[in-house]
Amino acid sequence: MKIAVVTDSTAYLTEQQVTANDIKVVPIPVILDGNVYDEGKDITAPEFYAKLRTAKTFPNTSQPPLGEMLKLYENLANEGYDTILSIHLASTISGFVNTLRGAVSEVKNAHVIVYDSQITVILMGELVLTAARMAKAGKSADEIVAALDDLRTTIGEYFIVNDLQNLVRGGRLSNAAGFIGGMLKIKPLLTFDDDSHKIVAFEKIRSLKKAYARVEELFQTALDATDYPVKAWIIDANDPEAGDAWQAELQAKFPSVKWARSYFGPVIGTHLGEKAIALAWIRDTTTD
Template identity: 65%
Template sequence: MINLRKIYKVGASTMKIAVVTDSTAYLPQETVEKYNIKVVPIPFIIDGQVYNEGEDISTAEFYEKLRTSETFPSTSQPAVGELIELYQSLGKEGYDTVISIHLASTISGLHQTLVNLADELTDIKLVPYDSQITVMLMGNLVIEAARLAQAGASLDEILGRLDALRATTNEYFIVDDLQNLVRGGRLSNASAFIGNVLKIKPILTFDDDSHKIIAFEKVRSTKRALKRVEDLFAEEMAHINYPVRIIVIHANDLPAAEKWQAKLKAQYPDCQIDISYFGPVIGTHLGEKALALAWMRDIDKA
């Protein structure tokens, strides 16, 4: 059992720990500022133009471009030189350690890049952390790490807490088709692409063992897919004995997300149910109108 009272005891560590993440956490700006979180933008390319997520283009503008793009969009990694500059600047600010929490290593090479980079940094200790997920599930891990760092928790305490929270994350994605994921190489069982041909709504998830995105089931119609995800969630909730935070995530379809949120609130009145979104980098692979139901231990109640 995690001793939260000990973790949150100010002054528990003499280390000064910074927290870094990437733009796919989709954290509100006020949260970033409140907890002094550093966010590394992930680049993406559409019609030959490179954009930094969260900086050069809005999410709405991205989806407009996606509808009319002549080429399949792609994503990239931040420049290593920019990463080194960020970590070195944190060292100059007085931090001796940085926990850098990023999207799943199964869908991006960024985590491995940081693992390779860690030995090259001498002025600050770099601790790369694989969230094994992305979007606001990762965002909540980042928030918790930043809270603990501000409260003076030690590196081991923060990493232990992150491991415990990460083990509670789960999610199901509903996409219109698998074209983007298959072409982008992010779907491990790509044979499920046949679902698109049959006009079936694929349900995707991160595999518990490999942490890769897999096609979980194929369901006819969005309505049935939503119901199937709700049933899967209910099955899991029946075995959970801790407070859960639910996140409804949408790819440029806020009305659909709000409708689903309202339905879930009626079913789970004791749960915090947030709405978040798939920005350009994740939207590149899932496509517009994707929806997801995600959940994890509630960091405000745990």
């Protein structure tokens, strides 16, 4: 069995990670003032946020062309891959997974498994890396999917945003009522609901300092409930100084956690807005 691993650009993997693990990355289009940019290909994160500040309209996103996806799958089949594991951003924030699931029967000479990560950003990236490493190690598709299902249950995240407008306009916030209005002095905390896997706003915090403290408290509660090592990231939307500072504080407070940094690229930044910041974590599989 020869397994190919495909994902989309919202995994925010580095070029080195992609190349070293033979991962195929499909860019997600972002649309800004009528111009379409393929994330990670036509526009970088800093370029996107610079354009966003002077944009005349709200940005939005689209799905990669289905024909190009099917062509990619066919090309991989022609290269000798008999199984393709295509891992993508949560179906609760994009219709991409369902679009692919409805079309992959057209692919000849390869079995395509479309996997809903139920998340996005570097957390999805970790699932992708796990799948790619297992594929290179000769594991079967069933073994890989089972491992991803298990790893997915260890994911946790909290987002601090400045503005809910884009999430609400795009229909990606499932419980917007009660969180709109008076937002100038509020820092909403968001997360992916464990049951519905939808983005939900669950607390209003009166200052950024208090929001950080509340997220740290929630993180401690999550750590207390685990019996495995954890890897965590601070993820920022074009606010690297704030991200670096928060990470330094957390490294001192939680020395047993393996810390790293990541970012919200154009597609996810479209919905969260500039200066959003998050604490995200997953079981650390490097010690397995």
